[in-house]
Amino acid sequence: MSASEVQRGSSTLESPHPSGNAAGRGFGSPRALRQGGKVLPEHARGHNRSLVLQTLFHQGAMSRADLSRETGLTRVTISDLVAELIADGFVAEMGVREASGPGKPAILVDLDRDGHRIVGIDLSGSDTIIGAVLTLDGDIVFRREVALPQADDVVSTVVELARVLVAESHAPVLGIGVGTPGVVDDRGVILTAPNFGWAGFDLEGALQDALGLPVLVANDANAAVLAEYTFGGAGDDVLLVKVGRGVGSGLLAGGQPMRGGRFAAGEIGHVTVGTDGGPVCGCGKVGCLEAWLSVPSLSSRLAAASAPEDREGILRDAGERLGIALAPVVGVLDLSEIVLSGPIELLDGPLAEATVETLRTRTLAHVHDSVRVRMTEQGQDIVLRGAAVMVLSGQLGVS
8 A cells, every 4th residue: 555545535533443443533524525635554443444434425326436436545455445344244235236338347336225223312302212223324123112210220221222232123223322411521420410419420331331332422412413514415514503401502613523622612601681670590601502492491492482473473583593502503603504403393383483583683694694504404313323333433433
């Protein structure tokens, strides 16, 4: 393998372990495989494996010659990598391409999309824990919900749920992804999750020890934005606002997750919006965005409103306050898209419209007027699908 070949791959894809397994936690790598970056020789093979898998994941079946042209790797290297990936069960030959001229028809290869399954678990629900078995394409083939237990029993409940899901996978499990409320560091340690009473708790390690499979744990909103990026068509610069029992957000800039120096990037729920007081938040402050926008708070105020115009006013007020919180983020990071995830009957319509209007009045005209605000189309499955992306990227270098 030549030095130039080592350098021709992705400049932004985080290099996996040379064996092809995750050494770091490189989920959320850009799908755009930009050329020109240097890759250390000891990481070259793992990098090139990921380059092949990433190309097949997004472009589908192609010949070895096609892969060589798409990746910039030599045909000899591609032949070697494809043989290795077939032996590992990640790539499969799909038959020959229909002949269109003289010569031997090319054999097509593709990601073996049925060869492995992923288990995803969503801890962000207010009264249930949701788990699913997913394909490598993010499609859910089995789902199970269990009641949210007392805080002391959450880990044992997740372990039992995961065992059921693994048994229902009927294929080797590539890994288990978990989206949870709270601030989560890059090793899957829950720094703080007040709803579960966790502080400094190594959830990832506890689950991995109990289950004997690779486990990746991340904040639920950070998982959700990965799903929107990989499966929902979001661009490289996007902020996803997740509204449920609380309010949080996941952020990608340049196709890379932003976690922050204390792993709390995107924690917009406790930003105070306005100087007019407001409801008392669970954190003890007055007027936090979460106190205005969370599903329980917003639903309670709507239930107390009798006239349709009053309900619309409540929704528009919540949307305006969301716009107040988001405007500085849009201005600083020059984001192109805001995605809302939560109950469509609350977020779509007057609330989203007011958010757009507020953003336009509080950011630079002709620069940020084109910022798009939309609902996700992935519904309640977004965290589960984001958990799948975490595993895909962490284990295969694919996103």
